[in-house]
Amino acid sequence: MLSHLCAALTPALYTLWITMAYVAGQEDREKTTALKDLLSRIDLDELMKKDEPPFTFPKTLEEFEYAFNEYGQLRHIKTGEPFVFNAREDLHRWNQKRYEALGEIITLYVYELLEKKCNMTKAILPKGYGVMVLNPNENYLDVEKPAKSFPRPSPTEPSDEPAEKRERKDQKEGKKKREFYEKYRNPQKETETERIPIRENASSEEHVLYVWDHFVSKAAAKNVFIMAHSYGGLSFVELMNQREMEVKNRVCAVALTDSAHNIWLQETSKGTQDWMHQHCCNWVSSPETLDTPLDPMLPDCPRVSAGTERHELTSWMSFNSIFRFFSKVLEVKEDDEGEETSNTVTTRSSFLKTKSQEL
Known part of the structure; x- marks a missing residue:
């Protein structure tokens, strides 16, 4: 008798379980949908x-x-x-x-x-300096945006209040709404600003080119030496690409420190590569002692150790070596321009080759 009763109840219990599972599943889906809707309204x-x-x-x-x-x-x-x-x-x-x-x-x-x-x-725009310090990272100005104005909503129903009184009321309510938003929705809201690029100086490369065209090329300086660190080296190579002959005629030597340039990616000419090999030297971060010659990564200019593995210290650590390099190049240039004191005239390129071998 009991077995017949269980057999009779089984389909009913099974149907009840399915119904309850369906209802529970429907409730879960509704809860999930409601939760997603709530999260979508929250600005994290x-x-x-x-x-x-x-x-x-x-x-x-x-x-x-x-x-x-x-x-x-x-x-x-x-x-x-x-x-x-x-x-x-x-x-x-x-x-x-x-x-x-x-x-x-x-x-x-x-x-x-x-x-x-x-x-x-x-x-702001220096002229006539013995030394020019470029700031190619300053390419834009941050200008504060004007505060947004909130238009008053037009009344949907006619009102017997005087227009002036109604306007003061709307302004007061609008101010309360804005204060509420600022306090609870965005308590630390930053001042909205927009970046305005500096004309003809919107990038490091443009800045270096601008300074060359407006100051260096017009300067009375007879001998020009360039020292460029990191991305400044890339900007110098771009200057060579744009003003190759001018740079070759004015610049005596270039000292690079951990330069970020790449003659392949920047598509430099064979003439530029040859000139860099003769007139440039790159002091790079390395565990080797200062001025130790290193294997060239690209066929552009000699590489020597800056005596430090820290990128930001390469200019400081190689400071004295760089100015000895400049002084020697200047001495050779002045000797070349003076009277020949020997049968063999030393050139800047031969000096750099000799110096590289010594190092």
Whole structure:
């Protein structure tokens, strides 16, 4: 009897289980859809900004509690530690903005050093200098965008209120809405800016070309020497591509430090490659001692060690070697232009070849 009862109940229980599973599945789908709809309405970037501290930073090195020591190293005044990028964990945007703010202060500090220690004069477009320091990374201006105006909604129904009173009311309500948005939706909203490219200087390559055309090519200087670091080397090679004969006629020698140029990708001519081989030298990051000759990567110019493996220190470490290089080239050039004192006249190219062999 019991077996017959179980047999009779089984189809009913099975049907009930399927129905309940279907209902549960339908509810899950509805919940999932509702959750997706809710998430789509949330601006995660805006939500993250709620936990960020304000983007307000000190205006001086002293207020940042940093200073340069006697070795020119940036150190914290209290701890003596180097600069730490991750001042606050899990706040990359805030750390980046802090880093940029400190960088702006250091830039002004370097300008001040150049003026006070090197007796240089800061000018937007310098002329007549014995030394020209280019800033090919400054290619645009950040200009604050004007605040957006919010048009008043026109009333849908006629009102007996005077127009002036109604206008004040609309302005008050609009202000409250904006304040609400700023406080709860975007408490740390940054000032909206747009980048305006500097005319004829919108890239590093354009900047170098502009300075050459407007200043170097017109300068009264008899002997021109160029020192270019990293991407500056790429910009110099591009200058060679654009003004090959002018550069060859004016420039005595070029010192590169960890240059980022590539004669293949930049499609330099055979004449440019030959000239670079005779008049350029590249001090690159390497564990070898300073001035140790290194295997050439490309058939453009000799490569020697800068005496450091740190890219940013290659110019500093090879400073003395570079100016000895310039001085020797100038001596040879002056000897060539003077009276011959021997049967064999030494040329700049032969000097560089000899120097490379010595190194």
